[in-house]
Amino acid sequence: MTVIALKALSDNYIWLYQKNQDLVVIDPGEAQPVLEYLSNHQVHLAAILLTHDHADHTDGVKVILDQYPACPVYGPKECGRFVENIVQPNEEFSLLAEKWQVIAASGHTNGHIAYLINQDLFCGDALFMAGCGRVFTGDYPAQYQTLENFAELADDVKVYAAHEYSETNLRFAQEVDPTNPDVSSALKKVKEQRQQDRPTLPSTIQLEKRINPFMRAKNLAEFIELRKKRDNF
Numbered sequence: 001m002t003v004i005a006l007k008a009l010s011d012n013y014i015w016l017y018q019k020n021q022d023l024v025v026i027d028p029g030e031a032q033p034v035l036e037y038l039s040n041h042q043v044h045l046a047a048i049l050l051t052h053d054h055a056d057h058t059d060g061v062k063v064i065l066d067q068y069p070a071c072p073v074y075g076p077k078e079c080g081r082f083v084e085n086i087v088q089p090n091e092e093f094s095l096l097a098e099k100w101q102v103i104a105a106s107g108h109t110n111g112h113i114a115y116l117i118n119q120d121l122f123c124g125d126a127l128f129m130a131g132c133g134r135v136f137t138g139d140y141p142a143q144y145q146t147l148e149n150f151a152e153l154a155d156d157v158k159v160y161a162a163h164e165y166s167e168t169n170l171r172f173a174q175e176v177d178p179t180n181p182d183v184s185s186a187l188k189k190v191k192e193q194r195q196q197d198r199p200t201l202p203s204t205i206q207l208e209k210r211i212n213p214f215m216r217a218k219n220l221a222e223f224i225e226l227r228k229k230r231d232n233f
Helices: 032-040 061-067 140-151 166-176 181-195 205-211 220-231
Strands: 002-008 012-019 022-026 044-049 073-075 092-095 098-104 113-117 120-124 158-161
Touching: 002 032, 012 032, 012 120, 012 158, 022 032, 032 061, 044 061, 098 140, 140 205, 140 220, 166 181, 166 220, 181 205
Parallel strands: 022 044, 044 073, 120 158
Antiparallel strands: 002 012, 012 022, 092 098, 098 113, 113 120
């Protein structure tokens, strides 16, 4: 099994989960990077998985399906115009002869979900390195609960977020938690990776518990205060 990052738009990642010659595509906000990969590699497009209904995660689906019409699409009902296989939190489904677990991840959008396969978490915009998505729904308790859900996962679970926001998030984390040596260390590493134009992801659940101010919030009120500060950072 291999996880591959495709750059898309200004700062998105489309994640590819490849097992042998089968490929699962997660959140294709653009079609071209996916189509180029498929053209350049002898692989079979097994499925498309969507985490939530935002254009920068779904806009590539139609064009991909135009060329691969038999490809099944999985996702929440909110992505219904694309999805033939609607999945819900706490469900499991089989894909590539493996179990994929669906995790509730609402807050950023209604119906946002994440996918856990073995020790890999594909979480869309629900969790970033040292951050989380804006709470467009206004449902801060839901987003807080989402992070609580993630915190219960095993420490070695790898976190594949859908945006390259790590450096900005860590600068914010350093501002609100200036004495945290883990934040300083992570920020130094991330700056080096970005200077080399390398992805800073995946993170891990263990690392997020140490550096992510939103996962470290002691209660809902503190989470809301931090999220509103980050909105204006």
